[in-house]
Amino acid sequence: xxxxxxxxxxxxxxxxxxxxxxxxxxxxxxxxxxxxxxxxxxxxxxxxxxxxxxxxxxxxxxxxxxxxxxxxxxxxxxxxxxxxxxxxxxxxxxxxxxxxxxxxxxxxxxxxxxxxxxxxxxxxxxxxxxxxxxxxxxxxxxxxxxxxxxxxxxxxxxxxxxxxxxxxxxxxxxxxxxxxxxxxxxxxxxxxxxxxxxxxxxxxxxxxxxxxxxxxxxxxxxxxxxxxxxxxxxxxxxxxxxxxxxxxxxxxxxxxxxxxxxxxxxxxxxxxxxxxxxxxxxxxxxxxxxxxxxxxxxxxxxxxxxxxxxxxxxxxxxxxxxxxxxxxxxxxxxxxxxxxxxxxxxxxxxxxxxxxxxxxx
Amino acid sequence: xxxxxxxxxxxxxxxxxxxxxxxxxxxxxxxxxxxxxxxxxxxxxxxxxxxxxxxxxxxxxxxxxxxxxxxxxxxxxxxxxxxxxxxxxxxxxxxxxxxxxxxxxxxxxxxxxxxxxxxxxxxxxxxxxxxxxxxxxxxxxxxxxxxxxxxxxxxxxxxxxxxxxxxxxxxxxxxxxxxxxxxxxxxxxxxxxxxxxxxxxxxxxxxxxxxxxxxxxxxxxxxxxxxxxxxxxxxxxxxxxxxxxxxxxxxxxxxxxxxxxxxxxxxxxxxxxxxxxxxxxxxxxxxxxxxxxxx
Ligand SMILES: Nc1ncnc2c1ncn2[C@@H]1O[C@H](COP(=O)(O)OP(=O)(O)OP(=O)(O)O)[C@@H](O)[C@H]1O
Ligand SMILES: [Mg+2]
Numbered sequence: 001x002x003x004x005x006x007x008x009x010x011x012x013x014x015x016x017x018x019x020x021x022x023x024x025x026x027x028x029x030x031x032x033x034x035x036x037x038x039x040x041x042x043x044x045x046x047x048x049x050x051x052x053x054x055x056x057x058x059x060x061x062x063x064x065x066x067x068x069x070x071x072x073x074x075x076x077x078x079x080x081x082x083x084x085x086x087x088x089x090x091x092x093x094x095x096x097x098x099x100x101x102x103x104x105x106x107x108x109x110x111x112x113x114x115x116x117x118x119x120x121x122x123x124x125x126x127x128x129x130x131x132x133x134x135x136x137x138x139x140x141x142x143x144x145x146x147x148x149x150x151x152x153x154x155x156x157x158x159x160x161x162x163x164x165x166x167x168x169x170x171x172x173x174x175x176x177x178x179x180x181x182x183x184x185x186x187x188x189x190x191x192x193x194x195x196x197x198x199x200x201x202x203x204x205x206x207x208x209x210x211x212x213x214x215x216x217x218x219x220x221x222x223x224x225x226x227x228x229x230x231x232x233x234x235x236x237x238x239x240x241x242x243x244x245x246x247x248x249x250x251x252x253x254x255x256x257x258x259x260x261x262x263x264x265x266x267x268x269x270x271x272x273x274x275x276x277x278x279x280x281x282x283x284x285x286x287x288x289x290x291x292x293x294x295x296x297x298x299x300x301x302x303x304x305x306x307x308x309x310x311x312x313x314x315x316x317x318x319x320x321x322x323x324x325x326x327x328x329x330x331x332x333x334x335x336x337x338x339x340x341x342x343x344x345x346x347x348x349x350x351x352x353x354x355x356x357x358x359x360x361x
Numbered sequence: 362x363x364x365x366x367x368x369x370x371x372x373x374x375x376x377x378x379x380x381x382x383x384x385x386x387x388x389x390x391x392x393x394x395x396x397x398x399x400x401x402x403x404x405x406x407x408x409x410x411x412x413x414x415x416x417x418x419x420x421x422x423x424x425x426x427x428x429x430x431x432x433x434x435x436x437x438x439x440x441x442x443x444x445x446x447x448x449x450x451x452x453x454x455x456x457x458x459x460x461x462x463x464x465x466x467x468x469x470x471x472x473x474x475x476x477x478x479x480x481x482x483x484x485x486x487x488x489x490x491x492x493x494x495x496x497x498x499x500x501x502x503x504x505x506x507x508x509x510x511x512x513x514x515x516x517x518x519x520x521x522x523x524x525x526x527x528x529x530x531x532x533x534x535x536x537x538x539x540x541x542x543x544x545x546x547x548x549x550x551x552x553x554x555x556x557x558x559x560x561x562x563x564x565x566x567x568x569x570x571x572x573x574x575x576x577x578x579x580x581x582x583x584x585x586x587x588x589x590x591x592x593x594x595x596x597x598x599x600x601x602x603x604x605x606x607x608x609x610x611x612x613x614x615x616x617x618x619x620x621x622x623x624x625x626x627x628x629x630x631x632x633x634x635x636x637x638x639x640x641x642x643x644x645x646x647x648x649x650x651x652x653x654x655x656x
Contacts, residue, residue, distance in 0.1 A: 053549050074555030086546035090568035099564075100554030147554070 002065040004029045004155060004187035005050065010059035012049055019045045020211045023059075028203075030185045036198040037208035038234070043191040046208070047157050050189065052076050064154055074103070076155075079148025083160040085140040087132035093143050094128045097150050111150075118149040121180070138169045145180070158190040162197065174200060195235055199223070207231050225351070229358040232281045232351050238315060240351070241282045241325055247352065247361075249273040254280055254352075259321015262298050266347040269361055274354065278361065281351035284315070287327035289343045296344025302327070304339045316341070405429065405624035412620050428621035432629055436622055438609035440598060445626050448606025451517075452586060452633075455602055459521045459585050463528035464577050468570075470529070471536025472562055476548055486537065493530035501594055508595060515597045523591050528584070532577050539573040540566060575644040583634040603630050 005027040012020040019042045027033050035043045048054040050061060052073035060069050068076045087096050094115060101111045119125045122142045132140055141161055148156050161177075162170045178201055181188055192198055198205050199219045207214045207222065207230075215227045226232035232240050245256040247264070252273065255261040264280075288296055302318035302325060314329045318341065327343060329335060352361040374380075400417055405428050407421040415422075434444040441447070473479075474486050504523060505514065513519030543566065551561045567574075592602040601609075607630045611623045638645070 048549070051549070051553060053552060072555075073549075073553045078553065080550065080553045082546040082550060084544055084546050086544065086550040088547065088551070088565060099551075099556070103555035103560065144550075147550070 002029075003027060003062070004031065004064060005189070006062040007050070008060040008062075010046075010049060010061065011057045012045060012054060013057045018057075018211070020049070023211070023213065025206065025213065025216070027187055027189065030187055032181050032188045032190065032201055032203045034198040034202035034205045035189065035191045035208055036193065036195060036205050036234075038193060041208045042211040043193075043208055044159055045211075047080075047159050047189060047191050050155075051078055051080050051157055074100070077153045078155045078157055079151045079153045080157045081141070081144045081148050081159070081161045083163055085132070085137075085144045085164075087140055087143055087147075089132055092129055092131055093124065093135070093146075096132070096143060097128075097146050100147065100151055114150045114152065115146075118146040121149065121183070122146050122176075137165050138173060141165065141173060142176075145177070149184075154186055156186050156188045158188065160191055160193070163192070163194070170197075177201065195237065199235075207234060224349070225360065226281070227360050229279055229281070229353045232353065236283055238284050238326060238328075241280075241284065241327075243280045243282065243323060243325070244355065245278065245280055247273065247275060247278040249275040254278070256321070256323045258323040260300070260323040260325075262300070262347075264347045264350060264352065266297060267350050267352060268348065269352075271361060274361065277355035279353040279355060279358070281353065282325070282345060283349070284327045286349045287325070287343050287345050289316075289327065289329050289341050290333065293342045293344030296346055298347060299342065299344040302341050302343045304335055304337055304341060307335055307337060318343075401624045401628055405621050405628060407621055409617070409619060409621060428619070428625040429629070431619075432610070432622045432626035436610045436619075436626060437615065438606065438613055439615075440609075445603060445606055445610065445629055448601060448603035449629070451600055451606075452603040454517060455520055455524070455592070455600075456582065456585050456633075458518075459524035459528075460578065460581050462521060463525040463532065463581055464574065466525060467529060467532035467577060468536045468567075468574070469562070470533045471538075471540055472566060474533065474537045475540035475543075476561070476566070477558065486533075489530055489533055491530075493534075497527070497590065501590075505594070514595065515600075517596065517600050520591060520595045520600070523595055524581075524585050524588070527591075528581055532580065535573060535577055535580075536570075539570060543569060572644055572647045575641050579637055579641060579645050582637050586633050 003026045005025070007023060007025040010020055010023040010025075011018065023046065025046075035046060037043050045054065049056050050063075052068065052071060056069065060067060062068065063076055063078065073080075087093075088099060091099065097115045097118060098111050101114065106114075115128070116125075119128060122145060124139065124142050124146060127135060127139055127143065132143070135143065141164075144161070158177075162173055165173065174197055177190075181201075190197075190201060202219050204216060204218050205222050206216045209230055215222055215231050217225075217227075222231060222235055226235060229242060233242060243256055243260070245254050245260075247254050249272075252263055252265045252267070253261065254264050289302075293299055300320050302316075302320055304316055304318050305324075306317035308315040308317075309331065311331055313331045314333055314335065316327055316329055316335060318325050318327065329341075335341060353359060354361055403419070403421055404412060404417065406424045406426070407415070408423070408425050408427065411422060432445055434446050435442060436444040470489075474482055508514040508519045508522070511519070511522075513522060547565060548561060551565050556564060586602075587604060588602065589604040589608065592605050596602070607626050610626050
């Protein structure tokens with residue numbers, strides 16, 4: 001099977017600044033790939049390279065098996081949706097949808113059918129005669145998606161399409177995009193810095209940092225087995241506890257030196273265990289407390305420093321010896337500052353990273 | 362029931378010191394600009410006898426339009442006696458091509474500099490701006506030679522070319538700054554939609570840029586219409602624009618000085634820019650403001 005998109009040794013520089021360097025990425029047919037990373041890491045740049053909106057410095061880009069490295073954006077078989085919607089303000093919604101098709105000299109009747117179909121899928125028929133200024137943010141973004149839809153292309157590129165919308169609308173449209181992908185089965189590349197969007201939408205997530213892909217894997221794997229400390233800290237909310245300490249390979253013991261010493265027996269090492277300084281990663285939601293703590297291989301007593309009730313659950317800042325630890329308790333749990341709570345967790349769910357290279361052990 | 366209490370900001374007294382200052386200043390400035398205009402209008406409506414005896418501020422006793430008619434069609438320069446009308450039509454024939462060509466070229470140049478940067482485009486823009494600071498006088502004679510070599514010296518088209526060239530720095534600056542402020546993603550979307558260089562220019566950029574076209578148009582209309590120097594240097598007497606014709610009428614030394622005709626002639630000459638401002642002033646302000654905020 002050919003890949004839908006295949007990027008080989010892509011390098012992109014703006015003058016002296018190299019934003020992307022020797023980047024390789026293959027995207028499968030019909031895959032929903034999310035590019036996730038903090039601001040300025042090169043997500044949009046990568047997407048613009050795929051779209052052909054930036055001239056790349058080196059490398060090759062193939063779409064549907066065809067080398068499109070030097071092809072015009074309109075000839076690459078892509079549709080694109082932008083953060084600012086980028087609707088043409090002087091045209092009606094219908095005009096916006098038809099613009100690309102007219103440029104491609106698609107026959108009038110065909111244009112009408114395609115617009116009707118897109119309008120139906122996105123439920124924007126009542127808006128067709130309006131100008132973009134007379135639409136709400138959510139409606140505008142729907143139209144922008146429609147503009148990609150009518151092009152009848154294999155690949156959709158989204159650049160933070162939901163970040164200008166309010167939280168509720170964002171959640172709605174997110175579901176719609178997922179449904180759309182389910183119906184159309186196009187390849188989609190979706191840029192975001194919102195990890196909820198990434199986790200819920202993606203078949204695979206590419207975590208980017210400084211123009212490089214740190215990890216490319218399905219959401220569950222990124223969540224459970226982050227390949228390095230950066231990915232571990234980036235994914236998950238509240239963030240993973242990252243605790244520095246010493247690992248002893250012989251008896252698989254981890255010691256913070258601050259009064260927290262635990263066995264990591266049961267942790268699946270990806271390479272031979274080492275003896276030396278490491279980071280131990282423990283997700284707040286993987287810490288169990290109260291009765292359930294007793295079923296866990298590792299059990300500790302936590303001194304409660306601070307409590308944040310959130311309704312559905314309660315965030316607890318606690319100390320084990322002098323080591324700070326953040327964890328989650330049930331929303332109904334009665335806990336107060338100064339309490340001592342028994343906690344427990346399973347080393348199989350931990351992450352261990354080499355202190356120096358920050359890579360997963 | 363509670364008593365009705367005032368809401369909102371405390372109302373200001375109409376005669377607060379601040380208002381007196383403000384309106385006082387405004388009235389003085391208005392008088393400063395309007396008084397000469399008033400004098401011109403009343404003088405142009407008096408006959409010579411009345412002008413000789415009366416006060417220049419007094420309203421005409423007997424209104425006559427004879428000076429206007431004379432200024433338009435009979436006033437004499439040293440060479441001919443068909444009034445300003447000849448200069449008016451010359452100016453129209455100079456204005457229309459100069460306006461169209463200069464605004465089009467400036468808009469296109471601004472579009473390239475804003476949206477299709479090339480290697481050295483910033484340097485090019487810098488040099489172009491430098492052009493705004495070179496005194497015209499320095500360029501007068503070199504341009505005479507250039508026009509002569511091009512075979513355009515003395516012709517109307519030579520003058521059109523000069524107007525176009527001199528319009529470039531300020532108008533390109535206007536257009537470029539306006540276009541730069543248009544959202545970049547719009548251009549990206551248009552490129553994905555298959556619009557090319559001209560497609561984006563005509564279908565996306567121009568429809569969004571009416572205010573700046575109006576600003577540039579007004580600057581050009583007034584600039585070209587009011588031009589005297591280029592008109593007198595680069596054309597022959599039969600092509601002299603209205604300003605030159607006006608000067609020749611006002612300065613003609615034969616006979617008595619007909620103040621009323623001179624005033625009427627001056628008002629006639631100023632009429633075109635005045636009308637343009639009157640009808641598009643609002644758009645002008647909007648375009649200038651848009652440029653100022655975004656640029
Ligand atoms: N035209 C340009 N010239 C020079 N540097 C640029 C240019 N465009 C982008 N960059 C740089 O490239 C890097 C990546 O930018 P990019 O827009 O791809 O980031 P991003 O990951 O999309 O961030 P965000 O989440 O803020 O959109 C940034 O450091 C940015 O400063
Ligand atoms: Mg971006």
